[in-house]
Amino acid sequence: MTKVVIIGAGHAGGTAAALLRQYGHEGPILLAGEEPAPPYQRPPLSKAWLKGEADLEALLLRPEGFYAEHDIELRKGVTATAVDAAGKTVTFADGTVEPYDALILATGSTARKLALPGADRPDLLELRTLADAERLKAALGPGRRLAVVGGGYVGLEAAASARALGAGAVIIERMDRVLARVASPTLSDFFTGYHRAHGVEVLTSAEVTAFEEGGVRLADGQLIEADAILVGVGAQACDQLAASAGLALGNGVVVDETARTSDPAIWAIGDVAFRPVPVHGGARHRLESVPNALEQAKQAAAAITGRTPPTPEAPWFWSDQYDVKLQIAGLPTDADRQVLRGDPAAAAFAVFHLAGDRIVCVEAVNAAAEFMGGRQMIGRGTAVDAERLADPNVSMKAVAAD
Structure with missing residues (x-):
């Protein structure tokens, strides 16, 4: 039976392991991560966790017992050091060598360092x-x-x-x-x-x-x-394992729309992947978000189990600060103008980025309807009337239905 090894037990890797079982994979699954905790959500770290509003159990993607119950071998606190693509093996820091039939790299990203005096201070x-x-x-x-x-x-x-x-x-x-x-x-x-x-x-x-x-x-x-x-000056892809395997690299590990790398037996998902975004013409981006991790986990699990690929999604992101919820859909890279809807002074507004007569990105502050409507229109690639879009008296439902 096909053995799947997943390196990286974060949101992407943990989700991929669960989806493989959900999609019917019956072979062995090894999920290996460097941290001592099971797969957990990272967005709350800067919010609920810091404020003492969440404990570890609330952060976990799934109860720790889930992995044993679904015959997923979870190895915590282990570091993969090299991938032999020709021999289809992964070597770990303790000398362990694991064979694989399919390998998923979900190694994430690491904080960018500043080359300044004192940047190596332990505090x-x-x-x-x-x-x-x-x-x-x-x-x-x-x-x-x-x-x-x-x-x-x-x-x-x-x-x-x-x-x-x-x-x-x-x-x-x-x-x-x-x-x-x-x-x-x-x-x-x-x-x-x-x-x-x-x-x-x-x-x-x-x-x-x-x-x-x-x-x-x-x-x-x-x-x-x-x-x-x-x-906090950005992050860079943890692509050292991919390099050791001789995979094609860009701003991260180059993958196709199924999350497959230049090696047909290896996939890369999440922060580490330099992926095409179909709703933006297939241009490649490295996206750091939970929705991206989930989408690519679906892509890899579907490809490995022979299922129909998932429908491409518009990228989206969010941030919570004080009583403000920011939601963003799409990427503004091709935009040539912006349309403001609502009032920033009232902390309820949206900025729509348009390329011609199509929305390519929406930034919505305490504006769920604008986020949802904008996300739908980005996915469909439909034209929009900019004047009606800017008029808060016209509902987003009506704008999206035009």
């Missing part, structure tokens, strides 16, 4: 794993101050959680606005204002030159004092 924090979140939680509380280097979503969420715990927070972003790489200026301005209204200091166009005892040194000589420093 610098990042937020990728449960252990990272525990260290950060221990560093927060009343009378403490958190400095966040990098104005991305994880950093903004951590700053909001710090304020909820009574800690001060300052966000340091080297570009001229937060979320500059991933969001519209309208969205950046909204979150900057919202964080400042909640007592967070937001510094933009601020270049960090060193990490020192007690704070962060900026290019202008200023020392930003802090009790804890979180560095």
Whole structure:
């Protein structure tokens, strides 16, 4: 029987293992991960977990007993060091060698490091794993101050959680606005204002030159004092195993629409995959999101079990900060204009990115109907009347039905 080995026991890998059984795979399944915990959800780490609103049981994708009950061998705390594609084996750090018939790489991504003086300080924090979140939680509380280097979503969420715990927070972003790489200026301005209204200091166009005892040194000589420093300046694919197997690489591991790599016996899913996005013309992207992990887990499990491939989805993402729910669908890469619907001052609005007369992305703040309608129209590729789209008196249902 076909033996499937899955390297990486995160959201993508854990879901793939469960789906293989759901789709009827009867052969052996080995799910191996570096962390000591079973597969768990990562988005709550910067929110509910930091604020003490969730325990490990609430984070788990499935109860730990699920894996044994479904004859899935779960190995925790193990590191895969090499893949022999010709011999179809995976070697682990303890010297164990496991054969496979089908291999799924779900190795995720790792925090990008800054090449700056003091960047190797052991007290610098990042937020990728449960252990990272525990260290950060221990560093927060009343009378403490958190400095966040990098104005991305994880950093903004951590700053909001710090304020909820009574800690001060300052966000340091080297570009001229937060979320500059991933969001519209309208969205950046909204979150900057919202964080400042909640007592967070937001510094933009601020270049960090060193990490020192007690704070962060900026290019202008200023020392930003802090009790804890979180560095969140993006992530890079953990593609070392793929490289050892001789797989094609780009911004991650190159895969096709079934998540298959350049080796027909190996798949790559989740943060590590450089995948085509059919609703955006097949252009390749490396997407860091739970929906992407789930979609690619379905693709790989379907391909391995011979099922019909799942219907392609529009990429989507979300972020929770304070009482704000941000939902994003699609990618704005081909957009040539934007349409604003609603009022940012009321914390209820959506920014639609259009390419010609088609929506390619929607950023929705406390606007579930706009998110859902926009996501549907992105998936269908249907034309939209921009004037009706901008008019909040016209329901999104009516706009989508045009």
